[in-house]
Amino acid sequence: MKWKTDDGGWSPYLAGALVGVLAIISVVATTQLMGKSSYLGASTTFVRAAGLLQETIAGDNGLINEYYTKTKIRIDWQFMLVIGIALGAFLSSTMDRSFRLESVPPIWKERFGSSWGKRAVWAFVGGIVAMIGARMASGCPSGHGLSGMMQLSVSSFVALPMFFGVGVWVAHVVYTRRKS
Amino acid sequence: MNTGQWLGLFTGVVFGFLMQKARVLRFEKQVGAMLLKDMTIFKFMLSAILVGMVGILLLSNLGIITLGHKSMNVGAVVIGGGLFGAGWAIMGFCPGTSLGALGEGRWHALFAIAGMVIGAAFYAELYPVFKTTVLAWKDFGKIGLPETLGVSQWVIVSIFWAGVIALFFWFEKKKL
Numbered sequence: 001m002k003w004k005t006d007d008g009g010w011s012p013y014l015a016g017a018l019v020g021v022l023a024i025i026s027v028v029a030t031t032q033l034m035g036k037s038s039y040l041g042a043s044t045t046f047v048r049a050a051g052l053l054q055e056t057i058a059g060d061n062g063l064i065n066e067y068y069t070k071t072k073i074r075i076d077w078q079f080m081l082v083i084g085i086a087l088g089a090f091l092s093s094t095m096d097r098s099f100r101l102e103s104v105p106p107i108w109k110e111r112f113g114s115s116w117g118k119r120a121v122w123a124f125v126g127g128i129v130a131m132i133g134a135r136m137a138s139g140c141p142s143g144h145g146l147s148g149m150m151q152l153s154v155s156s157f158v159a160l161p162m163f164f165g166v167g168v169w170v171a172h173v174v175y176t177r178r179k180s
Numbered sequence: 181m182n183t184g185q186w187l188g189l190f191t192g193v194v195f196g197f198l199m200q201k202a203r204v205l206r207f208e209k210q211v212g213a214m215l216l217k218d219m220t221i222f223k224f225m226l227s228a229i230l231v232g233m234v235g236i237l238l239l240s241n242l243g244i245i246t247l248g249h250k251s252m253n254v255g256a257v258v259i260g261g262g263l264f265g266a267g268w269a270i271m272g273f274c275p276g277t278s279l280g281a282l283g284e285g286r287w288h289a290l291f292a293i294a295g296m297v298i299g300a301a302f303y304a305e306l307y308p309v310f311k312t313t314v315l316a317w318k319d320f321g322k323i324g325l326p327e328t329l330g331v332s333q334w335v336i337v338s339i340f341w342a343g344v345i346a347l348f349f350w351f352e353k354k355k356l
Contacts, residue, residue: 005203009201009202009203010198010202011202012202012203012204012220012221012223012227013223013224013227013348014202014227015198015199015202015204015224015227016202016223016224016225016226016227016228016231017227017228017231018198019195019198019199019224019227019232020227020228020229020230020231020232020233020235021231021232021235022191022194022195023231023232023235023236024231024232024235024236024239026191027236027239027245028239028244029187030184030187031244031245031246033183033184033187034183034184034187037245037246037247037248038248039248040191040195041276042274042275042276042279043296043300045275046275046296046297046299046300047300047303047304049297049300050297050298050300050301050304051304053297054301065304065305066307066308067303067304067307068304071304075185076184076185076188077184077187077188078188079185079188080181080184080185080186080188080189080192081188081189081191081192081195082192082275082276082279083189083192083279084188084189084190084191084192084193084195084196085192085193085195085196085199085276085277085279085280085283086196086279086280086282086283087189087192087193087196087283088192088193088194088195088196088198088280088283089196089197089199089200089205089279089280089281089282089283089284090196090283090284091196091197092196092197092198092200092201092284093200093283093284093285096201098200098203099284099285100284100285101285101287102285102286102287102288103287103288104288105206105207105208105211105272105288106208107207107208107211107212107215107272108207108272116288119288119291120288120291121291122271123270123271123272123273123288123289123291123292123295124292124294124295124298125270125295126266126267126268126269126270126272126292126295127267127271127278127291127292127293127294127295127296127297127298127299128295128296128298128299128302129263129266129267129270130263130264130266130267130268130270130271130275130296130299131275131295131297131298131299131300131302131303132260132263132267132299132302132303133259133260133261133263133264133266133267134260134264134275135260135299135300135303136256136259136260136263136303136314136315137250137256137257137260137264138250138251138253138256138257138260139250140274140275140276141225141268141274141275141276141277142274142275142276143250144250145225146225146228146229146232147232148249149229150229150233150236150237151233151236151237151240151247151248151249151324152233152237152324152325152326152333152336152337153247153249153250153252153323153324153325154249154252154320154323154324154325154328155249155250155251155257155323156250157325158252158257158258158261159250159257159260159261160261161261162257162258162261162262162264162265163261163264163265163268164213164214164265165265166261166262166263166264166266166269167214167266167268167269168214168215168216168265168269169265170214170265170269170270171211171214171215171269172214172215174269174270175211176215
């Protein structure tokens with residue numbers, strides 16, 4: 001097995017195992033320093049971002065909403081974690097020169113052409129649908145996929161196959177050209 | 181910034197760094213997995229789970245940390261999971277990787293991020309409706325596999341490890 005990929009990346013097995021170590025350290029650190037065990041996740045942050053945005057636009061009236069009250073709109077540990085992901089990816093990609101400005105990904109270009117507007121609209125629509133789903137299921141591939149599976153949560157063992165099963169189906173419908 | 185925010189930021193930087201190094205942030209890798217052509221994201225996720233699982237269950241047994249299961253609400257997990265899958269396939273990112281993809285220059289992720297913020301606002305608006313419908317069907321609560329199946333957690337962990345290692349060998353054999 002190779003530890004480096006051809007383009008200078010790391011073996012996904014190695015990087016994945018290190019994320020496993022990070023997940024363990026992170027739970028211990030949050031328990032010790034913040035008094036509550038917190039697990040890696042991302043999707044709740046989008047609710048907080050939406051709440052903060054509505055608060056900015058509509059003042060406190062923007063937050064008169066049961067779900068926002070339940071979620072507690074504030075910039076917390078997970079919010080900073082999500083921002084950290086962007087920073088970490090920027091650092092890593094700049095260091096190994098894999099940083100690329102990309103407006104349309106290759107698979108998309110092959111199927112739908114190189115219009116970035118079309119890609120933008122569908123990325124936006126996909127984002128709306130995915131986030132409604134993630135909040136309904138209470139988690140995404142980080143919260144359910146990584147953290148929930150590690151804890152042997154029943155809900156995560158149902159959620160991940162649902163994410164991927166429907167994803168496989170929709171991806172085949174969307175990106176496979178019908179043979180005529 | 182308070183301690184929690186600094187801790188989150190630091191953890192996120194390491195997490196983002198490792199995901200970028202494994203090349204799992206990219207649209208091609210995510211959609212490639214859904215097209216069953218490139219299993220990089222599964223090699224990455226399952227490796228993280230194999231390692232994390234042992235440490236987290238052990239520390240929880242020792243009382244150093246507490247587990248935080250998400251509710252097994254049937255309607256929520258099945259319908260929500262399905263919706264997520266559909267959106268994931270079109271967007272080509274998940275909530276965590278979208279920010280990472282932006283970090284490595286894939287700026288079309290910005291539109292996915294904007295969509296997800298709007299999606300979260302829609303969910304917050306629609307929450308009262310969901311609460312009396314999808315979320316009200318059947319909730320088994322915050323349950324784990326060991327107590328549900330009545331099997332020791334280490335038996336489950338052993339079976340999971342064996343299954344995943346076999347899967348890894350199959351991925352490599354098929355060059356996925």
